[in-house]
Amino acid sequence: MKxxxxxxAYNSAATIADTLRTVEMQAYQNFEHLIIDGKSKDSTSEVVxxxxxxxxxxxSESDNGIYDAMNxxxxxxxxxxxxxxxxxxLYASKEVLSKVAKAFEDPDVYAVYGDLEYVSKYDxxxxxxQWKSKSFDQHDLSWGWMPxxxxxxxxxxxxxxxxGFNMGYKISADYLSILQLFTLSGFKSVxxxxxxxxxxxxxxxxxxxxxxxxxxxEDWQALRSCGFSVIRxxxxxxxxxxxxxxxFF
Numbered sequence: 484m485k486x487x488x489x490x491x492a493y494n495s496a497a498t499i500a501d502t503l504r505t506v507e508m509q510a511y512q513n514f515e516h517l518i519i520d521g522k523s524k525d526s527t528s529e530v531v532x533x534x535x536x537x538x539x540x541x542x543s544e545s546d547n548g549i550y551d552a553m554n555x556x557x558x559x560x561x562x563x564x565x566x567x568x569x570x571x572x573l574y575a576s577k578e579v580l581s582k583v584a585k586a587f588e589d590p591d592v593y594a595v596y597g598d599l600e601y602v603s604k605y606d607x608x609x610x611x612x613q614w615k616s617k618s619f620d621q622h623d624l625s626w627g628w629m630p631x632x633x634x635x636x637x638x639x640x641x642x643x644x645x646x647g648f649n650m651g652y653k654i655s656a657d658y659l660s661i662l663q664l665f666t667l668s669g670f671k672s673v674x675x676x677x678x679x680x681x682x683x684x685x686x687x688x689x690x691x692x693x694x695x696x697x698x699x700x701e702d703w704q705a706l707r708s709c710g711f712s713v714i715r716x717x718x719x720x721x722x723x724x725x726x727x728x729x730x731f732f
Contacts, residue, residue, distance in 0.1 A: 484584050486514040487562030487639070491552040493521040495570035496530050498683065501607075503534040505573045511580035514538060517559055518570075519552040521545065527570075550656045554647040557639070563587070564595075566636040571683040573607060575600070579679050583636050586673040594637045594664065594672040596630035597679035604683045611684055612727075618674045624665060625715045627723025630672075632657045634679040637664065654694065655701035662709040699724075 488506055492499055499518075506516050518531055520543040531541050542559070546552045557565060564587055568574065579597075586595040601612035614631045617623075645663045648656040664670055699720060706716035 484513065484564060484587055485562040486511070486580055486584060486636070487556075487560035487565045488514055488516045488580075489553065489556035489560065489565060489567050490516065490518050490570055491521075491549055491556065491567070492518060492523065492527055492531075492570035493552075494523045494525045494527060495520075496523070496526040498571040499527060500530050500534050501573055502568060502570050503531065503539070506568065507534075507536050507538075508577050509574065509580045510577045511584055512538075513584075514580055515540060515560070515562060517556050518542065519546075519556045519559075521552055547650065548653070550648040550650055550652065554650070557642050557647050560639060562639060564636050565639050565642055567633060568680065569633065569682075571604075571685075572633055573681045575678045575681055582675055582677075582679075586675060587636070587638075589673075591671050592673050593641055593670050594630075594635060595675060596636070596672065597634040597675040597677055599631035599634050600678050600681045601684050602681045604685050607681060607683065610681075613678075616674055616676075619665065619672045621666065624662065625711070625719055627719045627721070627726055629658060629661050629665075629723070630674075631680070632661065633682055635661070641670075652701050652705070654698045655705050658702055659705035659708070662705055666709055 490502055516539045518541045520527055522543055522545045528543055553567065583595050586592060596616060598616055599614040600610050603609040603611060616630050641664060645660060649659055652659060702720050703716055706719055711719065
């Protein structure tokens with residue numbers, strides 16, 4: 484099984500070398516690593532070239548934002564399975580892709596995900612939050628449940644089936660894609676109960692009050708577009724936000 488790891492980057496020179504190394508060191512070697520860069524103005528290109536390897540594909544061109552870049556990665560990918568590891572994220576161990584591939588040995592499994600740690604932007608050994616997931620039950624979507632997207636791997640044909648990420652969203656297109664996939668009848672997934680990815684704090688969805696407001700509006704739009712009633716959508720958003728509190732403890 485071939486795994487496509489997609490990294491979206493823009494002005495990522497300070498962190499992308501760590502991301503590249505954490506992918507290259509994976510024990511599972513049947514993968515390709517696509518770097519989709521938005522024509523960075525810093526030295527991202529030079530850092531990527533200095534850390535290049537035979538399974539790395541580097542594209543640097545202007546785009547229309549993160550979801551446009553992610554869609555480019557999906558349609559350039561040749562792997563059986565697709566996962567996203569952004570340019571300031573790291574794999575938690577050398578065995579992450581091995582465990583993902585093992586779970587996909589069951590042909591009826593369409594998605595695999597694990598747990599996530601948020602770490603300090605300046606000290607990746609300092610854990611700030613922990614996102615512990617669980618085995619999926621469709622009723623959980625009404626309580627705001629979602630897998631941590633940086634840990635999510637999906638068979639490529641399913642991303643193609645939903646048309647990739649909706650460009651009408653600025654922040655929540657990944658949440659919409661999860662709702663689209665996990666509400667499908669028979670969409671079987673597997674939870675790996677351990678940390679797969681560490682993510683530096685400071686992402687687009689929580690960098691400002693305006694971003695939080697935008698995300699809440701888009702989460703509402705995503706839920707309603709997937710058939711959730713006003714009450715179910717409201718409950719999902721409330722619990723989705725409240726569930727983040729326990730990640731600090």
